[in-house]
Amino acid sequence: MDxxxxxxxxxxxxxxxxxxxxxxxxxxxxxxxxEKVLKAVEELxxxxxxxxxxxxxxxxxxxxxxxxxxxxxxxxEVLLGYEEVASELGRSVVILSTKxxxxxxxxxxxxxxxxxxxxxxxxxxxxxxxxxxxxxRMRLVFISRDPLTGADTLRSENRASAGALAEHLAGHGYExxxxxxxxxxxxxxxxxRWQGVRAVLGGAIEAVDTRHYTVECGFEAARGLLKxxxxxxxIICSDDEVALGALLAAEELGLSVPGDLAVTGWDDIMxxxxxxxxxxxxxxxxxxxxxRAARALDELITGAxxxxxxxxxxxxxxxxxxxxxxPETSPNPDRRAGDPFRPR
Amino acid sequence: MDxxxxxxxxxxxxxxxxxxxxxxxxxxxxxxxxEKVLKAVEELxxxxxxxxxxxxxxxxxxxxxxxxxxxxxxxxEVLLGYEEVASELGRSVVILSTKxxxxxxxxxxxxxxxxxxxxxxxxxxxxxxxxxxxxxRMRLVFISRDPLTGADTLRSENRASAGALAEHLAGHGYExxxxxxxxxxxxxxxxxRWQGVRAVLGGAIEAVDTRHYTVECGFEAARGLLKxxxxxxxIICSDDEVALGALLAAEELGLSVPGDLAVTGWDDIMxxxxxxxxxxxxxxxxxxxxxRAARALDELITGAxxxxxxxxxxxxxxxxxxxxxxPETSPNPDRRAGDPFRPR
DNA sequence: TTGTAAGCGTTATCAA
DNA sequence: TTGATAACGCTTACAA
Numbered sequence: 149m150d151x152x153x154x155x156x157x158x159x160x161x162x163x164x165x166x167x168x169x170x171x172x173x174x175x176x177x178x179x180x181x182x183e184k185v186l187k188a189v190e191e192l193x194x195x196x197x198x199x200x201x202x203x204x205x206x207x208x209x210x211x212x213x214x215x216x217x218x219x220x221x222x223x224x225e226v227l228l229g230y231e232e233v234a235s236e237l238g239r240s241v242v243i244l245s246t247k248x249x250x251x252x253x254x255x256x257x258x259x260x261x262x263x264x265x266x267x268x269x270x271x272x273x274x275x276x277x278x279x280x281x282x283x284x285r286m287r288l289v290f291i292s293r294d295p296l297t298g299a300d301t302l303r304s305e306n307r308a309s310a311g312a313l314a315e316h317l318a319g320h321g322y323e324x325x326x327x328x329x330x331x332x333x334x335x336x337x338x339x340x341r342w343q344g345v346r347a348v349l350g351g352a353i354e355a356v357d358t359r360h361y362t363v364e365c366g367f368e369a370a371r372g373l374l375k376x377x378x379x380x381x382x383i384i385c386s387d388d389e390v391a392l393g394a395l396l397a398a399e400e401l402g403l404s405v406p407g408d409l410a411v412t413g414w415d416d417i418m419x420x421x422x423x424x425x426x427x428x429x430x431x432x433x434x435x436x437x438x439x440r441a442a443r444a445l446d447e448l449i450t451g452a453x454x455x456x457x458x459x460x461x462x463x464x465x466x467x468x469x470x471x472x473x474x475p476e477t478s479p480n481p482d483r484r485a486g487d488p489f490r491p492r
Numbered sequence: 493m494d495x496x497x498x499x500x501x502x503x504x505x506x507x508x509x510x511x512x513x514x515x516x517x518x519x520x521x522x523x524x525x526x527e528k529v530l531k532a533v534e535e536l537x538x539x540x541x542x543x544x545x546x547x548x549x550x551x552x553x554x555x556x557x558x559x560x561x562x563x564x565x566x567x568x569e570v571l572l573g574y575e576e577v578a579s580e581l582g583r584s585v586v587i588l589s590t591k592x593x594x595x596x597x598x599x600x601x602x603x604x605x606x607x608x609x610x611x612x613x614x615x616x617x618x619x620x621x622x623x624x625x626x627x628x629r630m631r632l633v634f635i636s637r638d639p640l641t642g643a644d645t646l647r648s649e650n651r652a653s654a655g656a657l658a659e660h661l662a663g664h665g666y667e668x669x670x671x672x673x674x675x676x677x678x679x680x681x682x683x684x685r686w687q688g689v690r691a692v693l694g695g696a697i698e699a700v701d702t703r704h705y706t707v708e709c710g711f712e713a714a715r716g717l718l719k720x721x722x723x724x725x726x727i728i729c730s731d732d733e734v735a736l737g738a739l740l741a742a743e744e745l746g747l748s749v750p751g752d753l754a755v756t757g758w759d760d761i762m763x764x765x766x767x768x769x770x771x772x773x774x775x776x777x778x779x780x781x782x783x784r785a786a787r788a789l790d791e792l793i794t795g796a797x798x799x800x801x802x803x804x805x806x807x808x809x810x811x812x813x814x815x816x817x818x819p820e821t822s823p824n825p826d827r828r829a830g831d832p833f834r835p836r
Numbered sequence: 837t838t839g840t841a842a843g844c845g846t847t848a849t850c851a852a
Numbered sequence: 853t854t855g856a857t858a859a860c861g862c863t864t865a866c867a868a
Contacts (some may be wrong), residue, residue, distance in 0.1 A: 150628060152845060163855045168847060176853055177846085198605040199552075200845030201542045203860045210586070210606070217572070224568045228561070231589050235599065240606060242554070242586050245575050255579065261542040262554070262584060280537075283496060363762075392766050418707075422736050424768030496861060507839045519864085520837055527858060544861030547844045 151192045153200075160188040171196070204450040210240040211445055212259045212266030214273055216426040217247035220361070220389055221417040222434060223269065226291065229438025230267060237446045239264075246272045253277050260286050260454035265445040267291060267438075270335055289441045292337045295458045300444045304432045310344025312465055313384065313412060313430060318349065320472040322381040322410060325353035328369050328394060329386030330361055338386045341379055341414065345384055354380075358390055366393025374401050374409070381410065382471070388413035388420045391427055395470070406472040416466050431464040495536045497544075498611065504532040515540070554584040555789055556603045556610030556615055561591035564705070564733055564777060565761040567613065569807075570635065573782025574611060581790050590616045597621050604630050609789040611635060611782075614679055631792040633785045636681045639802045644788045648776045650681055654688025656809055657728065657756060657774060663694065664816040666725040666754060669697035671775040672713050672738060673730030674705055684732045685758065689728055698724075702734055710737025718745050718753070726815070732757035734765045735771055739814070750816040760810050770812035777805050 157164040162181060169175040170185040177185075188194075211234045215223045230379065231241045246252050246257050256273055259266065263285030264287040268278075278296070282290060288299035295301045305485050317325070327345060329338045347351060356373055358365035366385060374397060385391035391413030398405050405411055405425050413420055416431035440459060467474065501508040506525060513519040514529040514694070521529075532538075546552050555578045559567045575585045588603050590596050600617055603610065612622075622640070625632060632643035640644045671689060673682045682705075683742055689697060700717055702709035710729060717724065718741060725747030729735035735757030742749050749769050757764055760775035784803060791797040811818065 154845085164846085165855060165857090166853085169854090172847085178853060181853080195601060195605060197845050198602075199543055199547045199858095201847075203547055203845075203862095204847040206860070209541075217845080218568050219572070221565070221568075224562050224565075228563070228585075228589065231587060232592075235588070235593070240586050240588075240603065242584050243571075244579070244584075245572065248576075249579070257539055258542075259584065261539055320751035345636075393603060397768070419766045422739070422763045423766045498861085508862080509840080509864075510838060511839090516863085522837060525837080541861050544844095545863075547846090547861075548863040550844070 151194050153194070153196065156185065156188045156192055156194050159192060160184040167480045207449075208262060208264050209238060210242055210263045211442065212242050212244060212263040214244045214256060214259070214266060214268045216269060216272050217245060219247075220387075220415075221419075222387070222415050222432075225434035226269075226438035226441075229435035229440075230371060230442045231438075232435075233439045233442035234445075237442065239446070241280035241444075256281075260284070264449045264475050265289070267441045267445065268293075270337070276286045287445055289444050289448075291437055291441060292335065292338045298456060300441075300448065300456050301458045302437055302441055302444065302461075303459070304437065304463050306340035307344035307347070309430050309463045309465060310341040310384075311348045313428075314345040314348035314353075316428075316465065317382050317384070317410060317412070318376065320382075320410065322472075323352060324378065324382075326373055326380040326383050327353055327355045327388050328358055328366060328373075328383055328385070329355070330358050332367070335361075335386075341386060353384070357391075358386075361387050363389050363391055363393040363396070363480060366390030367397050368393070370397035371400065374398065374403060374447060379390045379409075383409065383411050385411065385413050388415045388417045388427060388429055391429070391470075392419060392423060395423060395425075395427075405470055412471050420466075421468075423470070425470040426468035429466050431466050432460050433456075433463070436461060493507075495538050497538070497540065500529065500532045500536055500538050502614040503536060505526040508814060509757075525697075551793075552564050552608050553582060554586055554604060554607045555714065555786065556586050556588060558588045558590060558600060558603070558610060558612045559575045560613060560616050561589060563591075564731075564759075565763075566731070566759050566776075569778035570613075570782035570785075573779035573784075574786045577786035578789075581786065583786075583790070600625075604628070608793045609633070610731075611789065612637075613786045614681070620773075631789055633788050633792075635781055635785060636679065636724040638680045642800060644785075644792065644800050645802045646781055646785055646788065646805075647681060647803070648807050650684035650783065651688035651691070653774050653807045653809060654685040654728075655692045657772075658689040658692035658697075658717070660772075660811065661726050661728070661754060661756070661815060664726075666756065667696060668722065668724045668726075669693050670724040670727045671697055671699045671718055671730070671735050672702055672710060672717075672727055673701050674709070679705075679730075685730060690699075697728070702730075702737075705731050705734055707733050707737040707740070710734030712737070714738035714741035715745065718742065718747060723753075727753065727755050729755065729757050732759045732761045732773055735773070736763055736767055739767055739771075749814055754815045756815050765812075767814070772812045772815035773810050775808040775810050777807070780805060 153164045153167050157167045167185050170177045170182045234241050242262055267289050270292045282298040290301045292303050356369050358369040383394050391411050394411050398409050403409050413427045413429040416429045420427035420429050497508045497511050501511045511529050512520045514526045553685055578585050586606055611633050614636045626642040634645045636647050700713050702713040727738050735755050738755045742753050747753050757771045757773040760773045764771035764773050
């Protein structure tokens with residue numbers, strides 16, 4: 149803005165120290181004096197400079213967030229939950245996308261110089277830099293990453309849900325499965341899903357790499373798979389976007405889903421509900437993940453808590469029609485209670 | 493971070509002024525001296541404090557963005573384009589969502605204290621506050637809003653595209669139309685779309701208010717409309733989410749789309765392509781809008797440009813199957829060239 | 837070519 | 853109850 153504490157002080161006929169005290173309620177101020185100050189503040193439309201305050205207080209009142217891309221709804225939802233709670237706690241949110249960026253290190257360091265703590269997705273920040281940040285006492289919360297020391301981690305449950313999904317599919321009588329996902333080393337979450345389905349299906353399932361978690365890559369990989377001999381009866385996808393790609397591939401090859409092939413996703417993004425057949429998937433509490441991250445960060449920053457914590461949130465299996473018919477449950481699984489307008 | 497310019501100066505055996513000069517290349521520094529400084533910087537892993545720099549320079553090197561919500565893909569895409577270019581230009585992005593917030597004014601003012609300029613969607617910021625921001629010389633760019641003085645505006649073309657869409661539908665032979673959208677006063681863009689279709693269809697189209705631009709509201713409004721007597725043959729929706737709701741309503745009522753009813757959306761979000769029938773819609777260059785906003789802001793902030801500018805970007809009509817069959821064009825309009833994997 | 841010192845806008849300590 | 857004044861970490865005249 150423009151008007152400084154000096155002008156307020158002058159107008160109120162007091163010192164800047166008094167103005168500061170009056171405004172933040174630290175230290176004693178005579179009632180009459182406070183009034184004068186408030187009046188001057190009002191008249192001048194004074195707002196303390198963030199820079200000044202931060203410099204003096206040694207904190208930014210801002211949180212960072214680092215994500216690979218915002219393309220899918222997953223990151224967006226987390227971001228929304230994060231921003232909402234951060235804002236409630238009086239902290240701004242500075243974002244950083246790493247997608248297609250060279251010099252990620254510099255960008256992250258720059259961000260670190262603007263915030264008191266940050267939320268980082270998975271492995272978007274190189275390990276050595278993470279260590280450096282921990283050393284610099286930057287408060288960190290990771291989402292979708294295996295626990296590490298010196299930082300909080302937050303995730304939703306994967307293994308058990310994946311197992312439940314696999315069992316559901318096995319219950320349909322399928323016997324040949326495929327798992328579609330990007331190189332699992334890059335995403336701890338996806339690796340857990342793979343472990344979960346594998347534990348149930350054993351040798352009946354094979355993993356296929358898509359390069360990325362996108363509709364395009366899902367399409368390519370599924371097409372290759374479906375053209376081969378010994379085509380799988382069910383494709384379990386690492387996320388909804390890959391699954392949407394698989395659906396398109398099946399359509400192109402004239403295969404009916406779920407008649408000839410079952411397909412499942414993960415996340416329950418908006419398009420999952422509107423695809424036809426509607427996608428069977430696993431719903432993650434994305435907004436809640438973001439909200440908790442903001443709260444966790446606040447605790448670490450304010451010093452309300454010092455020890456790192458590792459949380460895991462429950463997920464929900466969402467059965468729709470892409471995995472096969474469910475005669476005894478309901479004639480049309482896509483219209484089950486709560487769908488399509490269940491509150492979030 | 494932690495280490496200051498003083499420690500670097502001491503280690504290098506020079507003054508802080510020299511360190512500053514050496515680092516930013518302002519003013520002369522002897523080659524040997526520069527080396528010493530760089531070495532010290534390296535050893536101490538020094539990064540200048542943003543607060544210090546900003547305070548001294550009188551600028552934040554940060555941009556703000558104010559949006560109502562990030563729920564749909566529209567804002568997300570714009571945000572991505574914005575962040576990408578801002579980052580290229582060396583500016584961070586601070587976000588603010590106004591959805592469900594009381595005290596929006598305070599939040600926006602706070603944001604204004606952290607950035608050099610901001611991108612604002614439509615009418616998310618109350619008019620008096622906008623005026624105040626202009627007065628405070630905050631650089632502003634609006635997206636999806638009628639031009640105003642003292643700020644840039646940026647939008648994609650609406651009227652002509654809406655007209656083209658209406659003509660296409662009329663070409664199918666439909667005669668009774670409905671337009672589904674929220675109160676048009678709240679969204680200049682949507683109002684223009686309404687004007688555009690209306691200019692072509694005249695009395696053959698009636699407007700119906702949904703309360704918000706959501707799947708839920710689209711569903712409710714469409715259901716009401718379709719249950720009434722004199723049901724429309726085609727529903728033109730203000731955006732894709734409303735259209736998805738309309739699709740669900742038709743499904744619930746046992747109406748086939750496009751057989752019994754045509755439906756169109758706007759934006760071409762991901763779900764539009766995957767819905768069945770796939771949505772005929774109008775594609776906005778959302779990322780490009782964001783990118784241009786960032787560039788415009790940069791020009792205003794650096795002083796490369798002083799006069800406000802008002803840009804309008806072209807859109808693209810995307811014909812899919814929800815608006816009716818297109819025998820002569822292609823047997824399956826959903827598979828036309830470029831779909832589903834046209835590059836962005 | 838380098839150093840001294842005055843800002844930049846606050847907060848907070850210490851005297852008064 | 854108030855007011856000087858020293859931080860906070862940097863940039864940049866101005867002098868040397």
